[in-house]
């Protein structure tokens with residue numbers, strides 16, 4: 001019974017993601033986005049630029065806005081939750097929770113829209 005519920009919940013989640021962000025209310029989105037920005041700042045900001053302007057602190061790390069523009073959104077989501085694979089040795093391999101991935105994607109989305 002609970003297995004079935006989980007499956008349904010997953011379906012709902014996927015469904016939400018596929019029509020997101022249109023059906024997420026603005027307050028929620030900005031709250032998630034704020035969290036996303038904090039996460040990126042803490043985990044990625046020492047190498048990647050995470051704002052809509054400015055160079056990355058680490059020369060060959062692409063700014064997050066460029067990563068978001070270049071990647072397929074689904075692919076990036078998958079990479080975030082499975083742990084980023086990078087040729088760069090120093091880059092941490094972090095597996096984010098669904099909630100964190102959502103927060104990060106929300107922030108990157110806003111970044112892309114504002115540009």
Ligand code: HEC
Nearest residue numbers: 043044047058060061062067084086087088090091092094
């Ligand atoms: C220690 C520095 C460092 C940190 C911290 C770091 N990165 Fe990177 N990242 C790099 C460098 C350098 C590159 C470019 C070379 C490469 O692709 O390995 C890169 C590339 C990337 C790419 C592009 C990979 C590709 O295939 O083009 C993504 C996506 C990425 N980083 C995401 C992240 C995220 C998300 C975080 C935070 C969780 C993060 N990085 C933290 C240094 C870092």
